[in-house]
Amino acid sequence: MNNNNKNLALARFITSFGSMNNYKSSVLQTKRVLDNEVGAKLPKNDTAILYDALDGISAIEDKGFNSDGIIAVNKAFTYSENEDPQLPGHLRNAFYNPDDAIMIVTDPNGTSRGAYSAPDVVKKKDLDNIVIEFNKSKKTRRDGWKVFAKISKLQPFQDGNKRTALIAANAAMNTWDKQNYLVLPFNNIDHAEFMVNLMRFYVAETDVDEEKALDKIMTTLPSEKEVNLHLPLTKEEKENPLDLKTKRIKNFYSNKAINSSFNNDLER
Template sequence: MTDQDLFKDIQNGVNAIISTGFTVQGIIAINQQFTNSPIEAHTLPGHLRNYMYNEEDNVHMIAERSYSPNRRLYTLPEIVTEGILQEMIDRFDTSEYTTKDGWRVFADLAKMQPFQDGNKRTALIAANEAMGAFETQDFLVLPLQPESNTKFIGLLMRYYLTDDATQQDRLLDEMVSLTPGTVEQEQVWQAERDRLESIKKLSTRRVKPFWGGNQEFRQRYLKNLPDDQDL
């Protein structure tokens, strides 16, 4: 998967849910846009998993990053229906719309793994739409620092493994504490803008920036999760 393919999928997914809103069809529409990656070429974008219909939808996931042979497996729900997605939306609609409530949408949707692939990206885009972030520009952004990002993923894995509401609530508090606030996000984005500006001023070299501009930089951090597992 190239960055260009990934950015295109993300942008298409964002546009899809902005047009549809935070609804069941909006969530499905996000995932339907993930068609540019060769890795996902053989999956069914937008298809809700149903083991009774498709054996490939029955998935077990390693939920601990260790080399122990006793690593715990997370068994995904065999069937994900539109009704299950609606229940999640209804819970959010009756919440106080706090940042934590937005991250709960992300964690619950990621844990649900409703699609064959692209679930983390779908969950993050959906959570941002739920919070109105594409209008306010106050994004839910995953940890920008590697150490914090690793801790966040570890907490998310533990969230997958428990159905206890009290424990989930505590894990969410820890996850939210690791995410960057508006000030930290702006500092990082300003540093990137400064870096790109300094590259433009170079007259003795031809340098191609890794990010094609601040918009793509923001998109990169909308998907700031490892690509080796679709947790």
């Protein structure tokens, strides 16, 4: 694969990686930065996420798919003030650090009903168990996504857990050479459904329920063809990027109109 195609595949991965943290730049914009095009640049938040991704990939390529490699990925997340952990690479221990206690709200109304409480203490052996389970598997793409779901549910770090999990899952599948990355859905509705199914995995109390949730996750993922064709236009390249300003936009989940800033999200 030539360098141009490699950067295109990597740009798709980075936009997927960043989709969990409000990454707004398009695949083409990201590729231009990776290509070192003159004048190419991204917003500050997106630049930080891009460097987190590149350094995270480099870290696990160096150490391999093991607990040390997974920790090294999170330790590499140092560029974003808003999205990265205060203690990168630190395994949580809520008995010693109150900031390490994590609860994931699953109720759309924001209540604690049905919330998922991550383990108070995470040890390297917990990551080792995920690695061992994968190494004993048939190493299918489903097994790779199980690594993502398991690490995400474990919440081993203060922040950046899903991003760490996505890089780790790709390391498990060794996608770096062929550039056949595991990526989240690009379509906004499919992406939302993916996250709902991931929450189902979080709250699953048995292995059977986890497998059922993982099956649902797999149904939302883009096909290889969909990934290869994903090349949305940048805002500047759209013919009528301001058309939505003439519309009254309403939130599907409420009767309240969405403010004009939502236009930008719809154009992503």
